[in-house]
Amino acid sequence: MKVGIIGCGSIARQRHAHEYGLNKNVEIAGFYDFVADRAADMVSKFGGKVYPTVEDMLSDKDIDLVSVCVANAYHAEITIKALKAGKNVLCEKPMAVTYEQCLEMVKTASDCGKRLFIGHNQRLTPAHKKAKELISSGKMGKVLTFATSFCHAGPESWGIDKGKGTWFFRKDAAAFGSMADLGIHKIDLIRYLVGDEIKSIYSEMCVLDKTYEDGSPIDVDDNSVEVIHFRNGAFGTVTTSWTQYGGENNQTQINCKNGVMKLYMDPKYSLVVTHPDGSVDNYDLDRIQTNTDKQQATSGVIDEVVDSILSGRKSILDADSIIGSMKAVFACMKSMETGKAVEI
Numbered sequence: 274m275k276v277g278i279i280g281c282g283s284i285a286r287q288r289h290a291h292e293y294g295l296n297k298n299v300e301i302a303g304f305y306d307f308v309a310d311r312a313a314d315m316v317s318k319f320g321g322k323v324y325p326t327v328e329d330m331l332s333d334k335d336i337d338l339v340s341v342c343v344a345n346a347y348h349a350e351i352t353i354k355a356l357k358a359g360k361n362v363l364c365e366k367p368m369a370v371t372y373e374q375c376l377e378m379v380k381t382a383s384d385c386g387k388r389l390f391i392g393h394n395q396r397l398t399p400a401h402k403k404a405k406e407l408i409s410s411g412k413m414g415k416v417l418t419f420a421t422s423f424c425h426a427g428p429e430s431w432g433i434d435k436g437k438g439t440w441f442f443r444k445d446a447a448a449f450g451s452m453a454d455l456g457i458h459k460i461d462l463i464r465y466l467v468g469d470e471i472k473s474i475y476s477e478m479c480v481l482d483k484t485y486e487d488g489s490p491i492d493v494d495d496n497s498v499e500v501i502h503f504r505n506g507a508f509g510t511v512t513t514s515w516t517q518y519g520g521e522n523n524q525t526q527i528n529c530k531n532g533v534m535k536l537y538m539d540p541k542y543s544l545v546v547t548h549p550d551g552s553v554d555n556y557d558l559d560r561i562q563t564n565t566d567k568q569q570a571t572s573g574v575i576d577e578v579v580d581s582i583l584s585g586r587k588s589i590l591d592a593d594s595i596i597g598s599m600k601a602v603f604a605c606m607k608s609m610e611t612g613k614a615v616e617i
């Protein structure tokens with residue numbers, strides 16, 4: 274399978290190009306970025322060629338799959354163009370910046386007979402997969418409450434353009450702040466693990482510390498807290514932060530009728546299950562993927578997408594399964610505006 278990558282920043286380097294390079298069924302055809310030097314740099318590291326425009330890449334008949342790794346505001350436009358050009362697409366999260374765009378992306382994939390995947394890597398980590406298995410098997414009993422967080426020091430040190438000028442701080446390019454940059458991972462994860470749809474969500478967001486170069490506060494949130502109720506009664510919180518100036522918090526606790534699951538909370542065991550009688554099962558499965566260069570582990574996203582296309586099987590990254598998580602993101606924006614919980 275031949276692949277093209279659109280957007281040659283941090284996630285394209287650290288995950289997409291790197292993991293395509295490790296997959297024996299894939300050949301990298303090339304790269305496009307509107308900053309041409311970035312595409313050239315990727316070619317020098319990963320092979321393939323530089324495509325001068327998106328259209329040049331999409332008209333290359335040899336390309337089967339395109340990764341969309343650009344700023345959030347352009348996900349929908351580029352994804353839809355690629356699907357219409359007959360390509361399968363792996364688009365980064367958050368899927369798009371309006372609900373209508375999300376629906377149009379899924380509809381276009383279906384109309385064109387192509388596959389569309391969203392890069393929700395958290396569904397694939399070994400400890401999260403084990404937690405899903407334990408919940409689905411019924412062993413843990415009903416999920417009662419949960420608390421999940423994704424907090425780090427902010428995107429200024431992550432994206433390819435470092436510092437306060439990052440597009441992550443601009444509403445026109447990012448649309449959302451930490452709530453959807455980080456929170457979409459956890460909203461989607463908890464929805465996936467609980468295995469039910471969200472009934473209502475209440476969200477508070479604020480700008481505590483991040484500023485533009487001129488010292489004015491950024492126009493997307495740098496911290497958020499969400500209270501989520503599922504239709505089956507489970508409820509709990511999602512916390513996101515771009516102002517955790519020391520380490521990273523990427524943890525989840527799920528309290529079930531038959532015990533407590535702690536995910537990525539213990540330094541040694543990525544899943545710790547404590548039963549009502551006090552007995553403990555420790556699972557040493559993996560370390561959480563982080564945004565620091567040194568610890569970026571293989572996510573499994575690329576292998577999942579490639580195998581799903583080649584075998585024709587459904588994937589847990591299929592875009593239609595992500596729509597419910599994006600609905601919750603848009604409901605958070607409405608909740609913030611109205612100061613009320615939003616029914617979904």
Ligand SMILES: NC(=O)c1ccc[n+]([C@@H]2O[C@H](COP(=O)([O-])OP(=O)(O)OC[C@H]3O[C@@H](n4cnc5c(N)ncnc54)[C@H](O)[C@@H]3O)[C@@H](O)[C@H]2O)c1
Nearest residue numbers: 280281282283284306307342343344345347365366432433
């Ligand atoms: N799944 C994850 O864990 C994860 C982690 C980080 C980023 N992301 C997502 O990946 C996407 C990219 O993030 P990043 O951290 O790589 O950002 P980045 O700023 O490092 O890279 C983005 C690149 O896209 C290019 N670009 C932007 N708009 C473009 C357009 N319209 N056409 C062509 N090129 C364009 C920029 O020049 C830049 O090189 C974002 O949507 C982000 O939310 C996902």
